[in-house]
Amino acid sequence: MSFDTPAENKAFAEKFSFNFPLICDTDRKIGTAYGANVDPQKGAQRVGVVIDKQGKIKEWHARVDARAWPAEVIGRL
Amino acid sequence: MLNPGDQAPDFTGRDSTGKTVKLSDFKGKTLVLWFYPKADTPG
DSSP states (O other): OBSOOHHHHHHHHHHHTOSSOOEEOTTOHHHHHTTOOSOTTSOOOOOEEEEOTTSBEEEEESOOOTTTHHHHHHHHO | OOOTTSBOOOOEEEETTSOEEEGGGGTTSOEEEEOOSSTTOOO
């Protein structure tokens, strides 16, 4: 998820053939709700979130490594 | 910041293909979300 436009994220998704959707939060509403819109002059902070089956926050991290963290989380779920 | 046990904020957004993605689409599943500052930047 980022504040990028669909065109920017489409190019990114196609370059790396990601198997997950890239959500375009261009008005920063989702980022604001999830604590990732820390500096409105900049892109989103690298917040990582795990939401459980009941729709509750299981984990919230202020900064994650985008390369390692998703795989690490999925590996232990 | 959000804390474990908080209700996840509802959201509706569009993905890079124009498809609508909502929190409720993942009901009954565990969802992993992460934010990044800019498409195709390292870090």
